[in-house]
Amino acid sequence: MKLERHPPVVTSLKPSNHPYLNGAWTPLHEEVDAEDLDVIEGTIPHDIDGIYFRNTENQVHQPLGRHHPFDADAMIHQISFQAGRASYRNRFVRTRCFQAEQEAGASLWGGLADPAGTSQRPGYGAHGGLKDNASTDVVVHAGKLLSTFYQCGEAYAIDPQTLEDLGIAPWGPIDGVSAHCKVDEATGELLFFNYSKHPPYMHYGVVGVDGKLKSYIPIPLPGPRLPHDMAFSDRYSILNDLPVFWDPKLLERGVHAVRFFKDMPSRFGVVPRHGGPDDIQWFEAAPCYILHFLNAYEEGDELILDGYFQEDPTPPPLTGSVEGHEHMMAYLDMHSFRSRLHRWRFNLKTGETIEQRLGEDTVEFGMMNARYAGKPYRYAYSVSAKPGWFLFDTFVKHDLQAGTSETVKLPDGVYASEAPFAPRIGAVDEDDGYIVSFLIDENRGTSECVLIDAKNFAAGPVCRIALPHKLSSGTHAVWADRAFIETGRVAA
Ligand SMILES: [Fe+2]
Numbered sequence: 001m002k003l004e005r006h007p008p009v010v011t012s013l014k015p016s017n018h019p020y021l022n023g024a025w026t027p028l029h030e031e032v033d034a035e036d037l038d039v040i041e042g043t044i045p046h047d048i049d050g051i052y053f054r055n056t057e058n059q060v061h062q063p064l065g066r067h068h069p070f071d072a073d074a075m076i077h078q079i080s081f082q083a084g085r086a087s088y089r090n091r092f093v094r095t096r097c098f099q100a101e102q103e104a105g106a107s108l109w110g111g112l113a114d115p116a117g118t119s120q121r122p123g124y125g126a127h128g129g130l131k132d133n134a135s136t137d138v139v140v141h142a143g144k145l146l147s148t149f150y151q152c153g154e155a156y157a158i159d160p161q162t163l164e165d166l167g168i169a170p171w172g173p174i175d176g177v178s179a180h181c182k183v184d185e186a187t188g189e190l191l192f193f194n195y196s197k198h199p200p201y202m203h204y205g206v207v208g209v210d211g212k213l214k215s216y217i218p219i220p221l222p223g224p225r226l227p228h229d230m231a232f233s234d235r236y237s238i239l240n241d242l243p244v245f246w247d248p249k250l251l252e253r254g255v256h257a258v259r260f261f262k263d264m265p266s267r268f269g270v271v272p273r274h275g276g277p278d279d280i281q282w283f284e285a286a287p288c289y290i291l292h293f294l295n296a297y298e299e300g301d302e303l304i305l306d307g308y309f310q311e312d313p314t315p316p317p318l319t320g321s322v323e324g325h326e327h328m329m330a331y332l333d334m335h336s337f338r339s340r341l342h343r344w345r346f347n348l349k350t351g352e353t354i355e356q357r358l359g360e361d362t363v364e365f366g367m368m369n370a371r372y373a374g375k376p377y378r379y380a381y382s383v384s385a386k387p388g389w390f391l392f393d394t395f396v397k398h399d400l401q402a403g404t405s406e407t408v409k410l411p412d413g414v415y416a417s418e419a420p421f422a423p424r425i426g427a428v429d430e431d432d433g434y435i436v437s438f439l440i441d442e443n444r445g446t447s448e449c450v451l452i453d454a455k456n457f458a459a460g461p462v463c464r465i466a467l468p469h470k471l472s473s474g475t476h477a478v479w480a481d482r483a484f485i486e487t488g489r490v491a492a
């Protein structure tokens with residue numbers, strides 16, 4: 001391996017026993033370029049050509065109040081595969097807030113678990129008091145990487161090859177862009193939404209493969225909501241109004257307290273991809289919260305939506321956690337909110353909704369072959385987590401047609417990152433490719449990249465590649481074929 005280290009960033013972080021600043025959440029501050037990565041086991045596949053991108057959370061400065069992992073700064077990691085060789089690179093996303101704190105040498109904004117008034121500068125996002133840290137999601141659109149913030153901020157554009165900052169995406173509206181923009185690889189279009197505390201409370205937009213805003217329409221809601229994801233089929237986009245949002249009475253006093261209004265239905269807004277506000281059709285379903293959707297597709301008069309149904313979206317504090325952080329940990333524990341793979345069938349003719357549970361396992365962070373996004377599909381990939389923590393310890397492959405699943409459990413103390421699907425060059429079958437993930441090994445203090453052959457899933461990794469440093473945990477990741485990165489769409 002050939003390694004080049006970059007000049008260090010300014011940090012003021014002090015040692016602590018905070019659960020989300022230690023162990024697998026120990027922030028990484030080093031930025032490197034590494035070529036010809038060493039193989040620990042197996043052979044680097046010659047039959048994939050593309051890049052896996054991962055967004056992690058890395059606190060740089062001493063927090064002003066209570067640290068929440070989603071407050072930390074975005075770091076993008078990439079591992080690039082070509083002709084049986086792999087290279088690695090990582091960079092902080094130079095958001096305007098990151099740069100302001102680098103100049104100040106200290107934190108300037110409070111976080112999600114802090115009371116109003118903690119921030120020393122005006123805040124961003126739907127919440128209004130937070131740092132726009134772009135550390136939630138990462139997608140590739142129109143030849144650029146976009147790093148986004150779940151509370152709605154700027155979409156930060158990054159060169160997917162060099163990870164050089166390319167500035168703020170110019171099409172972003174005044175209310176910002178939520179995490180989980182969706183890219184239809186067939187058309188190259190990016191579909192996005194945002195949300196806010198002022199009417200109409202939500203918007204939906206489409207950006208073309210040319211990087212220009214094609215449409216931006218209001219999605220009027222009854223009040224401020226906290227949507228995290230959206231879904232799309234070939235012809236429709238699906239927005240949501242779920243009964244988990246800031247308590248309106250407390251919000252009047254500036255307190256942001258998330259509550260589950262279990263007597264209210266879940267609502268799904270279906271709109272033609274390029275439709276207007278008058279085209280929205282609303283469907284009602286059982287109350288729940290949904291962090292992430294998996295896919296959607298059309299079948300006759302029905303629109304099918306798959307995602308992860310949370311049975312208990314606002315769980316009580318966990319017991320036995322590190323003092324002062326119990327409630328935060330409950331909100332980050334997929335076992336506490338009991339997340340299950342679920343299907344909603346919306347009849348576009350009758351307005352009826354039919355719901356179906358697809359599994360009883362506690363899983364989340366769904367991925368599938370992106371070439372089947374918006375279309376009928378058979379295979380999905382999820383992860384499960386260590387109870388009590390936001391740390392993934394099991395990969396799951398679901399066969400949605402057969403109703404079966406296969407799992408790969410990691411050793412104790414080893415945690416995965418979100419694991420997208422990398423199609424094999426010339427693949428014909430939907431599951432002809434690899435699941436790609438970064439591991440954090442707390443036993444050895446190292447990180448590695450693993451590839452699992454999706455057709456022989458239960459056999460576990462076919463290749464393990466050493467990474468030059470130990471990563472911090474985070475949220476989302478994406479795979480992009482090199483041809484898609486270069487052209488902005490997948491050839492028909
Ligand atoms: Fe997310």
